Amino acid sequence: MWSVIRKSRRMSMTCSLLAQSLTLAYHYNSSPAIKSTCNPFSLLVSNQSSSSSVFLRPVSAPAIRAFCSKSDAMSSAQNSDSVSHLTQREAAEIDETLMGPLGFSVDQLMELAGLSVATSIAEVYKPSEYDRVLAICGPGNNGGDGLVAARHLYHFGYKPFVCYPKRTQKPLYTGLVTQLESLSIPFLSVEDLPLDFSKDFDIIVDAMFGFSFHGTPRPPFDDLIKRLLCLHGYDQTHQKRPVIVSVDIPSGWHVEEGDIGDEGIKPDMLVSLTAPKLCAKKFSGPHHFLGGRFVPPVIADKYKLRLPPYPGTSMCVRIGKAPSVDISALRENYISPEFLEEQVESDPINQFRKWFDDAIAAGLREPNAMALSTVGKDGKPSSRMVLLKGVDRDGFVWYTNYESRKACELCENPHASLLFYWDGRNRQVRVEGSVEKVSDEESEQYFHSRPRGSQIGAIVSKQSSVIPGRHVLYQQYKELEEKFSDGSLIPKPEYWGGYRLKPELFEFWQGQTSRLHDRLQYSPQEINGKRVWKINRLCP
Structure with a gap:
């Protein structure tokens, strides 16, 4: 018999190694305000760069859904009020602690931050309908997250484009650029970008500024933010527009007070990294995801962090209630090879x-x-x-x-x-x-051939019969487990x-x-x- 009892090989060796190393992960920041002699990361980024938080977490099978199984992620949605939100100071302190004594490398953290963003996007926006992606990347680590996300989105079946106007001339960032160029992913200058993004792109990844940013955006990012703001006008005319996905912090928002004056970017999706920042409480878009499955107990206890459990081996978890949908409008445009x-x-x-x-x-x-x-x-x-x-x-x-x-x-x-x-x-x-x-x-x-627990379960369960409660199954199971605890054959x-x-x-x-x-x-x-x-x- 061609048996299907055999175990399927769900992981490549690479994913297995990642899964071992990703159970701990941490987010980082490059703000000059939090530079420390014990923080090696502060030496890697210029004073003018902004950054975002990044993390590490387990990775599983090669399919996208192994990173962000939709049914699991949706069912695991957490009320945003029940999840901890970080102040800018707390985020900076956690960075110093994690990036100092715990010694995680910047590229390791950035890689998994970008993967988290990509899988969150794939959770909601399928490439069959939203395939043209523009990643607008700033000079700091938030921009690095966007570069990594663009690479993963390419492998997920999207068609990414990258606008990276203020490149950081550090080996980490030049390496990320080289990786994208090897995939023939186009880089567009600000001058090459259309004034109206709505006709050329389906998704805009806002990876310009992270939680350490303060002040007023400088050129050319001020103009790019204005172009994103123009997209909100399409909501009034019911025209289709690109969706905006912000990485950790909507660019230009205050990390704690949010969209001051209600004149900033209003993303459709926010992917918080490590833990949501205080400004995320002002986020009103339909899709809020958290990426980061790493916080050690010592950090969680110190800051009294309440973080949601991640479903399975997914790279993201939804925060807040999933938006209501028109069931009649749910459909998938399948793309498959010929079957002749x-x-x-x-x-x-x-x-x-x-x-x-x-x-x-x-x-x-x-x-x-x-x-x-x-x-x-x-x-x-x-x-x-x-x-x-x-x-x-x-x-x-x-x-x-x-x-x-x-x-x-x-x-x-x-x-x-x-x-x-x-x-x-x-x-x-x-x-x-x-x-x-x-x-x-x-x-x-x-x-x-079954596990002994499954054998006992088969005896206990009088399948389809009515029982007064689950406690009955537990009690009978416990009695049989004790009876056969000597390893004797279970009939x-x-x-x-x-x-x-x-x-x-x-x-x-x-x-x-x-x-x-x-x-x-x-x-x-x-x-x-x-x-x-x-x-x-x-x-x-």
Whole structure:
């Protein structure tokens, strides 16, 4: 059997090394006001440069969603009032502490700050609709964050452009420029920029000034800020305009008092780094994200920081309530390679394996998750998610409780359908067929391959039965855990085992632009006494 119990390789070696080093991360600042003999970072930036906070945090799979899984990040949204906000002095003190005794390098921190910004953007603004990005970068570390973000956005499928008018001639920054040039990312001078950004760009990344900035913006940044302010006029005329994403602090805002006079940039997204600054309380845009998963207990305790938990291995977490949306307007314009009859496998099992391997290689979460639909004698369908545990020429295998609702319905009507949906690949597979139980030996073998906790859980859970509360499960689990604490064999209950669906119909679906999706159906037919699979294209 081609087993899907095997562990998928979700990390490259690079990501694994990053994950080890990114569990601690820190943000920094280059303000002359906070220079210290114990702060090596202060030696790297000129007195006139401004900066932002940056951080380090764990990194996982190669897919963007491993950095910012949308469902997780949205569900983990935190009320902004419950999250700590830093004064400028507190931010500076934290910088000195982290960048001094803890010894983190500037390039390490800047890299992950930029990645956090890029993943926050990818969380909301998909490249299929917002692909043209202009990163306006200042001379300090906030600008460096923007340069790094532009590089990551390129690899995420966007088309970035960079305006970097006041370049810092330090090896760190010249290296970032070289990296972008190696990707043929265009650099635009202020003179090359259109007066009206609305026709040429979909996203503007405001990476001009960070939280150490004070005073009045000087040329050419004063003019660039005015051009961003002009974009707000499009809201009144209902014309589409580029969205503005500010890095840590909207450029020109006071770090504590915010948009004084209500005449500054009003970004659509704010990506706070390390912890929101006080000015973030004045942010009224729809999308506020936090990047930074690093604060050690000694810092958190000293400043009484309340920071939200990050979902999974994501690089960002939403702060505040997600904006309400018009459900009818939610849609995805799929972009996929061709899926043609002459390219597919003649055997649908082989085609399934090919797509399944692609889903694993893409780092998709639980690619073996499938919706199982059954119908009982009452004719009412029911569906639930289960995990595929094996597939071969005989069919698709999963395991469950034989006294559950799905088991009862399969007893009454031994036919079912399976649906695999691989969002990151714009693909789904439907399989229909008859269902039978696997052998006791097969169920026994798989049961004892599971973690002991899962074995005990299978005994405790009388699936689909009504219980008075969760405490009942905990109590029974605790009793069995104690009973088998000596490592003795845990017996498989008679009411637990596997099913096998023997496929009679396959449909492979792949999303395409303008809803002209690919649908290839495999159905069996007899030719000269031999069963073969006929492939038909269905209208989307």
